[in-house]
Amino acid sequence: MKNESLNGTLVMVSPDLKNDPAQGQGKIALVNYESLHDKEIYVAFDNGQEAIYHPDALLRLKGKEDILAELLDNGSEIRGDDYKDLYKITMLQDRGTGKAEWQALEIVQQNQRISNTALEPVKPGQAIALQKSYSR
Incomplete structure (x- = not known):
């Protein structure tokens, strides 16, 4: 970064x-x-x-790749509702908008069980590059 x-x-x-x-x-x-x-x-x-x-x-939110890796590595150990919430977060991250990122953080607010998987500490001087996807 x-x-x-x-x-x-x-x-x-x-x-x-x-x-x-x-x-x-x-x-x-x-x-x-x-x-x-x-x-x-x-x-x-x-x-x-x-x-x-x-x-x-x-x-702040972890990168989409980190969350997906956690889902792939430990998906069978994650509760069904938590798995769905984490997957929703990655889908929102695909949008690459501030509104979608806000919605993703709201999901974490409502389900604190996923906070360790979805969030990471802020590191001063390093910004997250917004991942943008463009629909055809």
Whole structure:
């Protein structure tokens, strides 16, 4: 991955975060600014509220290939509903739009059992390249 800004990346505040004055645990937010010097990430929630988080407090979707590999490797051990939710996330990632990514994160919000399979920690200075698929 190239070193690029996380600006514009959708993230989820860790549901396990203990001390959060913004009370954003488990909420989806958009990265507005990333300060590599201070190791802080400025995010905005859909209600307009803004907050500052350390990168360790934020999660983002894993790449589609990583999720599919997990489904292939451990599919027989994953509950049926969880398998379907993970597959839906990969289908949404195929769309390559912000709205689809938001919907994918909402699936994780509603089913916390899949969070370890679908989410990864945010790494400052590295942005996810949106995977775009074009329909014919």
